[in-house]
Amino acid sequence: MLGNHSAASSLKQTFPRDALASLVVFLVALPLCMGIAIASGMPPAKGLVTGIIGGLIVGFLAGSPLQVSGPAAGLAVLVFELVNQHGMKALGPVLVLAGIIQLAAGFARLGAWFRVTSPAVVYGMLAGIGILIVLSQVHVMLDASPQASGLSNLVGFPGAAVQAAGEWGGQEGSGAYAALLGIATIAIMWLWEKKRPQALRFLPGALIAVTAATVASLWMGLNVNRVNVPDNLGDAIDWVTFADLGMLANPTLFMAAVAMAFIASAETLLSAAAVDRMHQGPRSQFNRELSAQGVGNLLCGIVGALPMTGVIVRSSANVQAGAKTRASAILHGLWLLGFVAALPFVLKQIPIASLAGVLVYTGVKLASPAALQGLKQYGRTPIAIYAVTALTIVFTDLLTGVLLGFALSVATLAYKSSRLKITLVYDKDDETQAELRMIGAATFLKVPKLTQVLESIKPGTTLHVPLDRVSYIDHACMELLTDWERTHQASGMKLLIEPRALKRRLEGCHHNAASLGSGPSTSAASPV
Structure with a gap:
């Protein structure tokens, strides 16, 4: 009874917030659900269905209680390419497989591994x-x-702008009027973000801007393209069939599902980590969150909706508005469902150009160079990876850009891990004593350089090899040192390595250092 009373009291305190x-x-x-759907080449209602599932289902299951899930701009490009090349029918099967991959990854407790992503690649991908x-x-x-591609859009824009300008004052639809509404939407969002009254901070700029553009377009009687949503939301559902799942035999679609699962998971878990930094409440359970996203994307695939991720824009709005529990995310899905079911005629009055303005504003913020400020402190390499990832995505496709970014990150890591500075220093008072100083990782990649240094040592030298600044030494380099000692023992040369330091840094460190090399000085070495 006491527990029930405590739970009821807690609910009474948190539910109003x-x-x-x-x-x-x-x-x-x-507005974002519909705008992202349009940017993805899909009907606006598909985005609303994803938002509803993200609230009612994923909100209930989520491992990050204050994170809000729904259609994300980060996947719009991938969906657009997929739909453009293979048709809208291909999205359902791809999303079903992506959801299964996420669900399996969550059960396998791989949530933390999806966060092992270079920030330079992530920021470059978003840019x-x-x-x-x-x-x-x-x-x-x-x-x-x-x-169909970023380059084609860039090249084709001047012609489209000239054509729209020539339609000013036309009666059969005017691209110029649509552009005016889009520009006005962007301007209102920017002004609202900079100048909004403190008492109205809870109202989002996108809603204010779209509402103003809609009212203005109706008052002026502008003949522009408007949102097309069905009167019955059920009409927006396209159930995936077993025959549709056979499309996954196409390797391109299979890889698209893998890419979608990876990108959606990385974006979700990075967002969850960011949300954790915004509040003092319960921390995110990444594996549970990953599984919840898998369930959500599986359901979205079954009904033919858009893919979802945890979305930082909605999540940060949730935290800033004072949310305390997952009830907020669940209720937002309920409000979406109620509004779409009861007031579809209101949505039909919204100019598509205004929603496009919302997405342009969002895209500019994603591509903002502000991320470079955080990368600068780590040198030029992360900035180069950022730029290469972003430009490759723009001029080729999303998957190629991300894979190239990862490849560059791995190559950079391999290069830095294999760096080794080698210096041979003779004792000023006794030239029969020398020290082989190494800084970095002594791997097989440095065998040629190490060989060159060893061959330059004078006969009769006792070579001390301190390992205090060596992070790792592999079997190839160790064999080279012991072979050098065996070969030059007749010339009075000796090799001295501290056994304990060697044991800590040598691969297979559970083996006794004395077993590595046959030279007597190596096995009975004295500290340097």
């Missing part, structure tokens, strides 16, 4: 995605259709 926060998140999510969103959505702001 969660309810208010859920309304704020709902207002943020509503590349942001640039692609801007390049595609500026066409949508003109009531035109975006092209």
Whole structure:
């Protein structure tokens, strides 16, 4: 009884804050769900379905209680490419497989490993995605259709702008009027972010801007493209069939599912970690969060909706609005469902150009060079990886850019791990004593350089090899040292290595250092 009373008391304290926060998140999510769907080349209702599942289902299961899930701009580019090349029918099977991969990864407790991602690659990926969103959505702001690639959108924009400008004052639809609404949306969002009254901070700029653009377009009677949503949300559901799942036999679609699972997981868990830094409440359980996302994407695939991730924009709005428990995320899904079910005619009045303006603003923030400030402190290499990742995504595709970024990160790590500075120093008072100083990792990659130094040692020298500044020495380098001693014993040369230091730094350190090499001086070495 006492436990039930305590739970009821806690709910009474937190529910008002969660309810208010859920309304704020709902207002943020509503335009973004539709805008991201349009940017993905999908009907707006598909994004709303994903938002509803992200709230009602994933919100209940989530391992990060204050994180809010839904369609994310980070996957819009991947979905657009997939739909453009293979048709909308291919998205369901790909998303089903991606969800299964995430679910399996969560059960296998791989959540932490999905976070092992170089920040330079992550920021470069977000920048590349942001640039692609801007390049595609500026066409949508003109009531035109975006092209299949970022380069095509860039090259085609001047012509589209000239055509839209020539339609000013036309009666059969005007790209110029649509552009005006999109620009006005961006301007209002920027002004609201900079100048909004303190008492109205809970109202999201995207909602204010889209509402203003919608009212203005209706008042002026502008003939622009508007959102098309079904009167019955059930009409937006396209159930995936077993025959559809057979499409996964296509290696391209299979790899698209793997890429979608990885990118969605990395974005979700990085967002969850960021949300943890925003509040003092319960910390995220990354494996549970990964499994919850897998369930969500599996369900989205079954009903033919958009993929989802944990979204930092909605999540930060949730925390800033004072959310205390997962009830806020769940309720925001309920508000989405109720609004779409009861007021679809309101959504149909929204100009598509205004939603495109929201996405352009979002894309610019994703591609903001502010991330470079954090990378600068680590040198030029992370900045180069950031730039290469972003530009490769823009000029090729998302998967190629991310893979190249990872490859560069691994190559950089391998290069730094294999660096070794070798110096031979003779004792000034006794030239029969020398010290082989090494700084870094002594691996097989440095055998040629080490060989060259050893061959230059004078006959009769006792060689001391301190390992205090060696992070690691492998079997190849150790064999080289012991072989050198065996070969030059007749010339009076000796090799002295401290056994304890060797045991700590040599691969297979559980073996006794005395067993490594046949020379008597190595096995009975004195400390240097």
